Amino acid sequence: MLLTKSTTFIIGPIASILGYIMNAIFWLQEQIGIANIGLCIILFTIVIYVILTPLTIQQQKFSRLSSRMNPELQAIQKKYKGKNQDQAAMMKMNEETQAVYAKYGVNPMGSCVQLLIQMPILFALYRVIWNIPAYVTSVKDAFMPLAQKLMDLSGAEKFMTEIAKSTGVAFKEMTENTLIDVLYKFKPDNWAALADKFPDISDIVMDTQKTVDHMNYFLGLNIADAPLQIFMRAISAGAILLAIGAALIPILSAVSQWMNTKLMTVSTNTQAPQKKEQNSMDSTMKMMNNVMPIMSAVFCLTLPVGMGIYWIAGAVIRCIQQLIINKKMDSMDLDELVKQNLEKINKKRAKQGLPPQKITNTAKINTKHIERPEISAEEKQEKIKKSTDYYKNTSTAKPGSLASKAQMVKQYNERNARK
Incomplete structure (x- = not known):
């Protein structure tokens, strides 16, 4: 894996911005005489998570409102269960689902949007932490004199290529940047091997190792090394x-x-x-x-x-x-939060030239089956009896005949039209 700056779409530019932040933090540490990468990573992480706090709060609000909406959404899903092939039923289900989201002033994609914003930032964070010399000028400068010397040495490319294989760094072409990529992953035995291989530059090798160790070691551990290897x-x-x-x-x-x-x-x-x-x-x-x-x-x-x-x-x-x-x-009042959400929606509608929408009333109409109380078996039988008596008493046709059934349909339509 090449440790120079990332050029990945979206992640690359974000990593560069985050790199400026980390570089500034490390510069401030240098000013007070504590140039340590481990401490810089901790301070850098604090800054980034503070910046992401508003998004985290929005996610938590969405989660709280989701818990309030879930019973209604589950009731809708239960109502239309087994009707996946019925297009009209599915359209009605989507309409009622959207009404519930509208009632609470929530965008169903809100949580996804927040994650989509955070994910590139988190991936870019990994790139910066993984590739510190590419983003922190002082760390890169510590390796530069040795990298420049190695560029002029015969046999340096072959030697560094072999070490790159053992450290897992891609080393296709020898440049100052790629040399720094490999040097940053050096372990103590790699530094000793480099000094032995090129005795003419052993002094600069040792000086570089000393400078880098001062920056790299945190609580006795080399932050460029893996815990498993250190442990072994x-x-x-x-x-x-x-x-x-x-x-x-x-x-x-x-x-x-x-x-x-x-x-x-x-x-x-x-x-x-x-x-x-x-x-x-x-x-x-x-x-x-x-x-x-x-x-x-x-x-x-x-x-x-x-x-x-x-x-x-x-x-x-x-x-x-x-x-x-x-x-x-x-301590947050969810009803107040819903009210604020609806106010934001109406402000957006006003900017679009649309009148305020009575979202709550629409939702109640579309989801009225959710709030309907369960009736007892006795009440259900009583309703059936009343309906049966109504059709028997008003029908003049012979019970069970085609004319009787047609008259029942007519009476049903007339009765419901009056409601």
Whole structure:
């Protein structure tokens, strides 16, 4: 994987913007004498999640309103169950469903839009964290003198290509940038091998390693190295504390992710009680909540420590963020939120030259079957008896005859026309 700047559509430009933020944070750290990439990743993660807070709040609002709407939506689905082939019924179902969303002033695509906005940002975040020298000028400058020396050395391309294979970095053409890509992934034995291979530049190799280690090491761990590799080397060397530090990265990642999913679950459980129809969905979500922390731990074992720091910092920040949002949501009046949503819709309609829409009344008409109370068996029998007596008493034709049936249809139409 080439570590130079991403040129992927949408993600590339976003990564560049995020890179400017990270570069500014690292510059500020340098000004106070704490030029450390691990700390920079944590501060960078805090800034990004603060920026994304409005979108997170919007998602939570949508979730709360969804819990209020779900019983009505489920009732509509139940009403039209088994009518998938009936086009008219499906159109009516869609009309009633849209009426429910309109009643609460909610766009059914609202949650998707928020996710579509966040996803490119999160992917770009990974690119920046993964490719730090491409986005942070000071880190790149630390490698530049050595990269320039290697460009002029015979045999450097072959040597760096071999190391690139072991580090998983694509190295198709030797340039200053591609050399920095490989150098950033160097492990201690790679630095020693480079100094031995090219003794004429051993001094600059050692100076570069010292500078990079100062920036790269966070709590004794090289953030460019994978915890699993650090753990294996530490066990071989008998460095127990280093092994424990490496093991803590995936463990903390799993624990923080688990805490985050628990807080999200608490947020969901404070909403309206779920019906039996959602039991399977709840089971699926519960399984996902248990699997995700495990997956997080597995990924953090093999990815660089820097990615693990980002995941842990992100999960901790989300936990704090969720606690604050949960408190805010618990004190929020959903009826007031619905009113605000409807006001926003009417403002948009006004800009389009449309009159305010009485959305709530429309929704009540379209979804009146939802609020209709269940009648008892006795009441049902009484209604049937009254209807039967009505048609018997007003019909002059012979019961059961074609004329009798035709007259019943006529009477039914006349009766309903009067309502």
